[in-house]
Amino acid sequence: MLSESTVIKMDQRLLLRVIIAEDDIRKLTLNKRPQSIEEFKVQLVDKLSLQYDFKLQYEDQDFNNALCNLTEITDLPERATVKIIPLVSLHLTALSSPTTTSDTECSTADTEILSTVGASPSLRQQWPDFFDIPNFSVDVEYRLRQADLAFMKDETRMTLPRDMKHDILEKLAETMYRFKAYPEDDDFSSVAKALISKYPCLTEPGPHGWYGWKNSLKFKMANYRTKLRKAGCEDVAINGGKRSKGNPEGESSSKNHKWPKRGEANYLPNLPEGHDETSLENARMVLVEEMKKKQPNGTLISQMMDQSFPLRRQEIVKKEPAVQTMVERWPALFKERQVFAEFNRIASKNLEGDFFEALDQYVPRFIELFKTKKGTVGQKLRELMQHMSWMTPYVTVLRSVVLKGIPILLGDDSSEFYKTCSDTVRDEALECITVGVLTVVSEDSPHEGQSSVDLQPISTAIILEGGIVMDHIKNLPQAVCLLFGLTYALHLDYPKCMANTLNFIQTVMLGLGKKKLPPKLLTLKNSLLG
Incomplete structure (x- = not known):
């Protein structure tokens, strides 16, 4: 039997805040608490006109209003926030031209697009800090263990049969390809070092003991790419028309190579299994x-x-x-x-989280560096830091000051990248900017110009190829973060006027791309860490 408190609870009316989507949140009142989750879902479908299956989550007061799955109707308080999580089953169908308004305005969840089972592309992760050598075949592993015992006894190196070396290199190339189709020199070194660390019997004569393995891996990886190119793997097939002995009429092998240059883990993935371009x-x-x-x-x-x-x-x-x-x-x-x-x-990076975590970590040191600079650079930085003296040291101000100060330190010209104008001359300002961030302030704002840091702009927009692609961004640091993301999403070169700054964000703040830094970036990085 139900307890008295449970019966009383069942008679309660429910006042609900229902989250259907990020921009669709509704208020709903139920005069009587449903008897079960299923009855509750039926009422939600009826009152909210939902046309798809879903599960429910609610804000649990026991966990500081964190969302939890709703499994018991009695868990809901009298006033509750409920989130609807669609359970969408999608199937591929040809898209016919919409003929009526009702066709185009039908429920999103009824839209038949793609099967969610097995359709998502398999994506790579970033190259690991320490390369984990895979397990080889049973016979290879057995022979290596026996050879390691002999090496530990009297440092006898293994005389490697040709077929065994082939199997080892083939497996290593396959594993490396899961991270990069075109590993860099340091990557080959890390794999070779990891190999002899795991199997000391494979140590070679010489000061390093792994250099021969590194060269062998480079040749094997090139052969492995050739095999994958013939199989049609997109990320290597795209460079298959380059000039070579087998293709003397092809394009110069040093021209317009298409491969990751900025740490893109998934540069050119294959289409999902079972689907084509159509x-x-x-x-x-x-x-x-x-x-x-x-x-x-x-x-x-x-x-x-x-x-x-x-x-x-x-x-x-x-x-x-x-x-x-x-x-x-x-x-x-x-x-x-x-x-x-x-x-x-x-x-394979959390851009927003990693960007602002790194920026906030470096902000105090940047401010110290700005204060020590002399000459023209020091004068520009002092003008920039004036905004910190009359404003409360608000995090957005500090971030904005640093993001506008980095180009000054690195010798970039940000005058055409960061633009601030009044609302009356916005169109004229747009004509003067090809790539950058445009901050529009009211006409009577006292802070207008390259070194301004305005906390309450009318709008902040991202400009690419002379046009606004995103507008009404909450502040300048968020706009810089998004613009950087768009250079990856759209495969755009960094603008020359800000190349050093954006390379700094890429390599130092986000740890993407080549580990060997240009002198300017290395000097700044060392100053920040010093």
Whole structure:
């Protein structure tokens, strides 16, 4: 039997704050508490016109209002916040031209696009700090263990049979490819060192003991890429037409190589298994229609953007379309959430979290450096830091000052990248900026110019190829972070006027790309760590 308190609870009316999507939050009153979760879901479907299956989460007061799965109806307080989590099953269908308003405005969850089972592309992770040598075949592992015992006894090195060395190199190349199709010199060194560390019997004569393995790995990796190129793997096949002995009429091998240059873990992935360009293009067209809706389904858009990532990368890397073309074909890519998601797909990094964590870590040291600089550089930095004297040291101010000060330290010209103008001359300012961040302030604002740090702008916009691609960003640091993400998402070169600064963000703050830094960046990094 139900307890008296439970019966009383069942008679309560419920006042609910229902989160359907990020931008769709509704107030709902139920005059009587449902008897079960299923009854509750039926009432939600009826009152909110939901046309898809879902599960429920609620804010649990026992855990500081953190979201928890709703499994018992009695867990809901009288006033509760409930979040609807769509359970979407998607299937590939051809997109027909919309014929009526009702066709285009149907429920997002009814949209049939892609099967979520086995359709997501397999994405790489960043190269590990320590390369874990894989297990080889049973017979190879056995022979290596026996050889290690002999090496530990009297340091007798193993005389490696040709077939065994082939198997070892083949397995290592396969494992390396899971991280990079084109490993760098340091990567080969790390694998060779890890190999003789795990199997000392493979140590070679010489001061290092691994240098021969490093060279063998380079040759094996080149052969492995050739094999994958013939199999049609996109990230290596794209460079298959270069001039060589077998292709003397091809393009110069030193010209326009398409491979990761900025630490992109997933530079050019293959299309998902079971899908082709036509099927993914159909999905893209439905995605465009979804973005036209007043309240697009964020969960569905994220799933579709994940599924269509390989198609998008192939389009961007191979065709190098104009930015405006990408805005029209992939409008979801220019929303904050998807900029960060796309960066994670490409670089396997949390851009927003890592960017601001590194920036906040370096801010105190940067401010100290700014104060020590003399001459013209020191004068520019002092003008920039004036904003800290009349404002409370607010985190956004400190971040903005540092992001505007880094180009000064590195010798970049940020005058065409950071633009601040009044709302009355916005159009004229747009004509003077190709790539950068445009901050629009009110006409009577006392702070206008390159060194201004305005906390309450009318708008902050990102400009690419002379046009606004994102607007109404909350502040300048967020805009810089998003612009950096877009250079990866759209495969854009850094603007020359800010190349040092953006390279600093990439290599020092985010740890992406080559470990060997140019002198300017290395000097600044050492100053920050000193």
